Amino acid sequence: MSDAEHDAEFDNESVSVIEGTLNDVDRALERLRVGSYRQCQVCQSPIATHDLVAAPLLANCGAHPELS
Numbered sequence: 001m002s003d004a005e006h007d008a009e010f011d012n013e014s015v016s017v018i019e020g021t022l023n024d025v026d027r028a029l030e031r032l033r034v035g036s037y038r039q040c041q042v043c044q045s046p047i048a049t050h051d052l053v054a055a056p057l058l059a060n061c062g063a064h065p066e067l068s
Contacts, residue, residue: 047060
């Protein structure tokens with residue numbers, strides 16, 4: 001693989017990661033807008049404040065981390 005091909009592959013992967021993060025931000029903003037930001041999307045339990053401080057894009061509580 002040439003350097004140019006490697007760079008293009010790296011750029012595509014970077015774009016995918018950034019797009020995924022932007023989608024997570026959009027979903028968090030929508031939850032904030034509708035008033036469900038601190039609620040687990042699985043069980044509707046509150047998400048701990050310290051968890052949201054550490055990871056503001058969390059959508060689920062500690063009981064459902066694999067679904068975030």
